[in-house]
Amino acid sequence: xxxxxxxxxxxxxxxxxxxxxxxxxxxxxxxxxxxxxxxxxxxxxxxxxxxxxxxxxxxxxxxxxxxxxxxxxxxxxxxxxxxxxxxxxxxxxxxxxxxxxxxxxxxxxxxxxxxxxxxxxxxxxxxxxxxxxxxxxxxxxxxxxxxxxxxxxxxxxxxxxxxxxxxxxxxxxxxxxxxxxxxxxxxxxxxxxxxxxxxxxxxxxxxxxxxxxxxxxxxxxxxxxxxxxxxxxxxxxxxxxxxxxxxxxxxxxxxxxxxxxxxxxxxxxxxxxxxxxxxxxxxxxxxxxxxxxxxxxxxxxxxxxxxxxxxxxxxxxxxxxxxxxxxxxxxxxxxxxxxxxxxxxxxxxxxxxxxxxxxxxxxxxxxxxxxxxxxxxxxxxxxxxxxxxxxxxxxxxxxxxxxxxxxxxx
Amino acid sequence: xxxxxxxxxxxxxxxxxxxxxxxxxxxxxxxxxxxxxxxxxxxxxxxxxxxxxxxxxxxxxxxxxxxxxxxxxxxxxxxxxxxxxxxxxxxxxxxxxxxxx
Numbered sequence: 001x002x003x004x005x006x007x008x009x010x011x012x013x014x015x016x017x018x019x020x021x022x023x024x025x026x027x028x029x030x031x032x033x034x035x036x037x038x039x040x041x042x043x044x045x046x047x048x049x050x051x052x053x054x055x056x057x058x059x060x061x062x063x064x065x066x067x068x069x070x071x072x073x074x075x076x077x078x079x080x081x082x083x084x085x086x087x088x089x090x091x092x093x094x095x096x097x098x099x100x101x102x103x104x105x106x107x108x109x110x111x112x113x114x115x116x117x118x119x120x121x122x123x124x125x126x127x128x129x130x131x132x133x134x135x136x137x138x139x140x141x142x143x144x145x146x147x148x149x150x151x152x153x154x155x156x157x158x159x160x161x162x163x164x165x166x167x168x169x170x171x172x173x174x175x176x177x178x179x180x181x182x183x184x185x186x187x188x189x190x191x192x193x194x195x196x197x198x199x200x201x202x203x204x205x206x207x208x209x210x211x212x213x214x215x216x217x218x219x220x221x222x223x224x225x226x227x228x229x230x231x232x233x234x235x236x237x238x239x240x241x242x243x244x245x246x247x248x249x250x251x252x253x254x255x256x257x258x259x260x261x262x263x264x265x266x267x268x269x270x271x272x273x274x275x276x277x278x279x280x281x282x283x284x285x286x287x288x289x290x291x292x293x294x295x296x297x298x299x300x301x302x303x304x305x306x307x308x309x310x311x312x313x314x315x316x317x318x319x320x321x322x323x324x325x326x327x328x329x330x331x332x333x334x335x336x337x338x339x340x341x342x343x344x345x346x347x348x349x350x351x352x353x354x355x356x357x358x359x360x361x362x363x364x365x366x367x368x369x370x371x372x373x374x375x376x377x378x379x380x381x382x383x384x385x386x387x388x389x390x391x392x393x394x395x396x397x398x399x400x401x402x403x404x405x406x407x408x409x410x
Numbered sequence: 411x412x413x414x415x416x417x418x419x420x421x422x423x424x425x426x427x428x429x430x431x432x433x434x435x436x437x438x439x440x441x442x443x444x445x446x447x448x449x450x451x452x453x454x455x456x457x458x459x460x461x462x463x464x465x466x467x468x469x470x471x472x473x474x475x476x477x478x479x480x481x482x483x484x485x486x487x488x489x490x491x492x493x494x495x496x497x498x499x500x501x502x503x504x505x506x507x508x509x510x511x
Contacts (some may be wrong), residue, residue: 076413076424102424102425103424104423104424164485199485202423204420204423204424204426205422206426207426207429208428208430212423220428222427223426223427224425224426225424225425226427226431231415234418235416235418236423236424236425238418239419239423242418
C-alpha cells in the first residue's frame with residue numbers, strides 16, 4: 001500500500017476550507033459574484049489571485065446569471081472551472097444551471113445553503129439548492145467543514161469523469177458550516193494535484209467526421225448545444241440521465257479512492273449510515289444536522305433504544321438501492337426536510353425517500369419533519385423529540401400526522 | 411420520424427452538430443413554398459418590401475425578382491400581399507422542391 005501523504009490540521013471555517021480546496025485543485029477559471037453566506041469563499045479566493053498564489057483567471061461578473069454563463073463558457077474550452085453562490089444568487093443562475101448541465105460542462109459550485117426571500121432572511125436552510133433539484137446538477141451535501149474541503153476536491157474528479165461530464169453542487173449549510181471555525185485536516189498542494197489530475201475530456205464525433213476531445217478548439221470546430229427539435233431533444237436529455245447514472249458509481253469510487261489517500265470517507269459516498277445495522281428507528285437527514293442526530297443516537301443507545309441516522313450525502317443522483325439496503329430492517333423512519341415544498345405532501349427529501357421505499361416488500365412507516373427554515377436552530381431537545389415520536393408510532397402501530405413542523409410555535 | 415435518426419446512445423454529447431452548421435438554413439423550416447406566375451407578375455416589388463426575411467430579391471441586371479429559398483420560411487405574406495395574386499403557396503412534392511442552396 002502506498003504511504004499516505006503528510007496532512008496538516010488547521011483552523012478553517014467551511015467557506016475558507018472550500019476556497020483552499022479550489023485553490024489546491026488548480027482551477028483555471030473562477031467567475032463568481034459574492035452573496036452571504038458564500039462571500040468568504042469568493043473573498044478568500046480573490047485574495048489568492050491578488051497574492052499570485054494561483055494561476056486562475058478570476059472573472060468579476062455583474063450578476064450570478066453572468067457568473068454561471070462565464071463558467072459554462074470557460075468549461076467548454078477545457079478549463080477547470082469553479083464558482084460559488086447561495087439563495088437569491090443561485091436562483092438568478094437558474095436558467096444557466098440547465099444550460100450548463102445540458103452542455104455537459106463539469107463546473108463545480110459550492111452553495112452555502114440559505115433561505116430565499118420574502119421575508120428577507122440571510123440564514124441557513126436548503127430551499128435554494130432544493131429548488132434546483134431538477135437542473136441536471138449532481139448534488140452533494142456535507143456535514144461539516146472537513147467534508148466541505150474533501151468534497152470539493154472529490155467533486156472535480158466526479159464532474160470531470162468522461163462518463164459523467166456533469167456539473168456538481170457541493171451544498172454546505174449556511175453559517176452552521178460556512179462561518180463556523182473547525183479543525184480541518186488538509187492535504188498538501190502536490191497530493192491534491194496528483195489526486196485530481198489533469199482534466200479529462202470525452203471524445204466526440206464532429207460534423208467533419210473527426211473524433212476529437214470535447215472542447216471548443218479552432219483546430220477542430222464544433223457546435224455545442226444548438227437547436228434540437230422534437231426529433232432529437234429527447235435523445236440528448238436521456239443521454240444526460242446516463243451521465244447521472246454513471247455518477248452513482250463514480251461518487252463511490254472517488255470516495256474510496258480518497259479514503260485510501262487521506263483515511264477519510266463519508267459512508268459509501270452516497271449515504272452515510274450511523275448505527276443503522278440493527279436500528280429499529282432511524283432519521284434520514286441532509287447536511288449538518290446529522291452531527292447533532294448522531295449525538296442523540298449515542299444517548300438513546302445508552303438507554304437501550306436501537307436508534308440510527310442515515311445522512312443522505314448525495315441527493316442527485318438519488319441513491320435508491322443504497323437507501324433501500326440501509327433501511328431494510330428499520331421499522332419506523334423520520335425524514336427531515338430543511339426546505340418547504342409549498343402545497344406538496346411533505347418536503348422533497350421525504351417524497352424521494354418514501355418513493356424509493358414504496359417498492360420494498362416490508363417498507364417502514366415513514367413520517368416527515370420540516371425544520372430549521374430561515375436558520376432556526378434544531379436543538380438536541382427537539383431532535384430527541386423526533387426519536388420519541390418514532391417510538392410512540394412503533395408502540396401504537398399507527399401514524400396520526402405524517403407531516404410535522406419541528407420547532408414551530410403553534 | 412424516420413428510421414435514419416440516431417438513438418440516444420449514438421448522438422454526440424451536448425447536442426454537438428452532426429452536420430456542419432454552414433449547411434443549415436432558416437429556409438429548411440418551411441412547410442409551404444411560394445410559386446410565382448410570371449404571366450400575372452407586374453414586378454411591382456410589393457412582395458420584396460413585405461418579405462420579413464428579405465428573401466425576395468430584385469436583380470437589376472435581369473430586371474426581375476427571385477426567391478432565395480435558403481431563407482424563405484414559407485410564411486405566405488408575399489402571396490397575401492401580391493396585388494395581382496401572382497404568388498401561390500404550395501406544398502413541396504419532393505425533398506428538393508422549395509429548398510434553396
